[in-house]
Each structure stands twice: as C-alpha cells, then as structure tokens.
Amino acid sequence: MNDRALPAAVTYADVEAAARRLEGVAHRTPVATSRQFDELAGCSAYFKCENLQRMGAFKFRGAYNALAALDADARARGVVAFSSGNHAQAVALAGRILGIAATIVMPADAPQVKVAATRGYGAQVVFYDRAAGESREAAAERISREKGATLIPPFDHPLVIAGQGTAAKELLEDVGALDYLFVCTGGAGLLSGCAVAARHLAPEIRVVGVEPAAGDDAARSFRSRTLQRVDNPVTIADGARTQSLGAITFLLVLRHVHDIITVTDAQIVEAMRFLWERMKLVVEPTGALAAAGVLSGAIDVRDRRVGIILSGGNVDLKAMASLFA
Numbered sequence: 131m132n133d134r135a136l137p138a139a140v141t142y143a144d145v146e147a148a149a150r151r152l153e154g155v156a157h158r159t160p161v162a163t164s165r166q167f168d169e170l171a172g173c174s175a176y177f178k179c180e181n182l183q184r185m186g187a188f189k190f191r192g193a194y195n196a197l198a199a200l201d202a203d204a205r206a207r208g209v210v211a212f213s214s215g216n217h218a219q220a221v222a223l224a225g226r227i228l229g230i231a232a233t234i235v236m237p238a239d240a241p242q243v244k245v246a247a248t249r250g251y252g253a254q255v256v257f258y259d260r261a262a263g264e265s266r267e268a269a270a271e272r273i274s275r276e277k278g279a280t281l282i283p284p285f286d287h288p289l290v291i292a293g294q295g296t297a298a299k300e301l302l303e304d305v306g307a308l309d310y311l312f313v314c315t316g317g318a319g320l321l322s323g324c325a326v327a328a329r330h331l332a333p334e335i336r337v338v339g340v341e342p343a344a345g346d347d348a349a350r351s352f353r354s355r356t357l358q359r360v361d362n363p364v365t366i367a368d369g370a371r372t373q374s375l376g377a378i379t380f381l382l383v384l385r386h387v388h389d390i391i392t393v394t395d396a397q398i399v400e401a402m403r404f405l406w407e408r409m410k411l412v413v414e415p416t417g418a419l420a421a422a423g424v425l426s427g428a429i430d431v432r433d434r435r436v437g438i439i440l441s442g443g444n445v446d447l448k449a450m451a452s453l454f455a
Contacts, residue, residue, distance in 0.1 A: 139378045140323065142330035144292035145299055148195040152296055156191055157183050161304050164409050171424050172432040178301040181413050181443025185219040185247065188297050188320055188441050193220035195293030196282050197228050205230045208279040212266040214368050215244030216442050217284035222253035233279065235270045241368060241446045260362060285319030286376025295323030301437050302331045309434035314419035314441045315339035315348045315390060316370035322382035324439065329386045336388035340423030342367045343392040347374050352383060352390040366395045366453065369416030369442065391429065393422040399453050401425055417442040
C-alpha cells in the first residue's frame with residue numbers, strides 16, 4: 131500500500147481551525163521538564179501536561195471543537211457520545227459550556243470518579259455491560275436515532291481528531307523543533323491529530339504511538355497495514371481499551387506515524403510512579419503511556435529532543451493506592 135497516496139481526512143488547516151475555536155476556552159497547558167527523567171532516558175524531554183487541561187484530559191479539545199462546529203438546529207437536538215470516561219467528561223463539559231444537552235453511554239465498570247464527573251457536568255449517563263457483549267456503539271446509535279441527536283464518537287471523527295491535534299501544535303510552538311513525539315494510543319484520535327500537526331510543523335519529526343501490550347491492535351495494524359482488533363483488553367490503561375483503530379485514524383496513522391510500540395502494565399505503573407513522585411504530576415495510567423514508552427528503551431532517543439504527551443490525570447485514588455503498593 132502506498133501510504134502517501136491515502137486520502138487526507140484531516141489536514142493541518144483543520145487543526146488551525148480547531149485552535150481558533152478553542153482559543154480562550156481550552157487551557158494552553160504548560161510544558162514540564164525533568165533533569166532526572168532526562169538522565170534516565172538519555173534525552174531532553176518536554177512533557178505536554180494535558181492532565182492539567184479542563185476536565186483533566188486532552189479529550190476536551192476534540193469534544194469542544196466538534197460541538198462548537200454544530201449549527202443551531204443540531205445544538206437544539208443535543209448530542210450523544212460513548213466513552214469509558216474522559217471523552218464522556220469532555221462532551222459533558224463542552225455541552226454545558228455551549229448549552230447543548232448531552233447523553234453519554236458508559237460501561238458499567240467505568241471508573242467511578244469519571245462517572246461522577248460526567249454527571250457533575252450535567253450529562254445524562256446510560257450504562258452498558260461490555261462483559262456481556264453489549265455494544266456501546268449500538269446503544270449510542272439507538273439513542274441518537276430516538277432523540278435525533280448528533281453522535282460524537284470518541285476518536286474516529288474529523289473534528290475530534292483536529293481538536294486533539296492542537297496539543298502537538300502548542301507543544302511545538304512552545305519548545306521548537308523536536309526529534310521525536312511520543313503519544314498514547316487507544317483509538318488514535320490523539321495520535322493521528324498530533325501526527326498531522328507535528329509533521330506539518332516539523333516534517334522530519336518521528337511520531338511514535340504507545341499502547342498497552344494487552345491491547346496491541348494498533349501496533350499490529352501498523353505493521354500489517356490491515357486493521358486489527360482486540361476484544362476487551364485487560365489493562366490498567368482504561369482509556370486505551372479500544373478494540374481497534376477507526377477507519378479515519380487508521381489512514382492518518384499509516385500516513386503520518388513513524389512507529390507504534392507497546393508497554394506492559396508494570397512499565398506504566400513505574401512511569402506513573404516517577405511522574406507522581408519526582409515531577410509532582412498526577413497522571414492516570416493511560417496518560418503515562420507515552421512516558422513509559424520513552425523509558426522502555428524500545429526507541430533509541432539518546433541525545434534527542436523528545437516531546438511526550440501526558441494525556442490525562444483523572445485517577446481513582448483508591449485504585450492508584452493499590453497499584454503503587
């Protein structure tokens with residue numbers, strides 16, 4: 131397959147348009163550095179702290195961009211989303227800001243902190259049982275038909291992808307050229323959006339996706355150039371429990387991403403421990419994937435300038451206590 135011949139569903143112009151919608155609404159999150167991390171990894175690392183974004187994750191960027199682009203009629207009919215947590219909160223918060231009613235389909239075993247936050251932002255939550263084989267997509271589509279509401283998927287949507295890409299745009303604007311950019315990977319909305327932005331602003335940059343080893347569908351898809359699936363992956367990185375990349379994100383990953391690597395849950399915990407203890411950054415398991423990928427040594431980043439997206443900080447403190455123990 132000639133990846134360069136693939137159609138571009140999302141362009142840098144779309145990321146720029148998203149940045150204009152988000153200006154003054156989303157936080158321009160800070161960039162953190164750590165001498166100790168640099169010594170461990172042998173590189174100069176720059177952490178984009180999306181754990182400090184509104185509602186605690188990068189997902190706010192894509193959700194707000196998608197909802198803000200709706201016309202008056204669509205806004206009046208409301209929106210529906212499905213998510214394990216962060217996209218749920220993002221759509222709920224964006225809906226509250228824009229005055230759009232939101233219904234969120236969430237798994238029955240979603241972290242309670244994320245369920246509570248979603249409801250706190252004013253959204254209606256509808257549960258499904260993924261252990262019983264229920265489909266969140268089917269549930270969301272049914273509700274969308276019944277309500278006449280617009281479906282806002284968590285990653286495979288051009289406006290969502292473009293919104294997520296603004297994180298990489300800001301990082302490169304703030305720190306200058308980078309040799310590598312490491313990004314957590316679930317459905318690859320963040321990865322593909324950041325890759326579009328990064329490859330435009332720094333054409334020689336190498337963008338690397340990092341996913342949990344138990345849910346390695348993206349890595350297998352990348353290497354085989356055919357879309358692979360994994361059913362209900364068991365990993366502490368709940369934001370990366372997606373079963374496959376999306377049709378749009380897959381094409382963008384093939385076009386713009388250099389590599390996709392995996393890390394174990396134990397490596398995720400160790401990365402989280404470093405971020406919490408040494409950098410004083412509260413980062414959830416999925417949010418620590420990119421940092422774990424750098425520390426794994428799977429990619430030689432010695433003496434390189436490396437960007438790392440810390441994608442979120444919505445943690446269940448009781449669960450974290452058991453992990454760190």
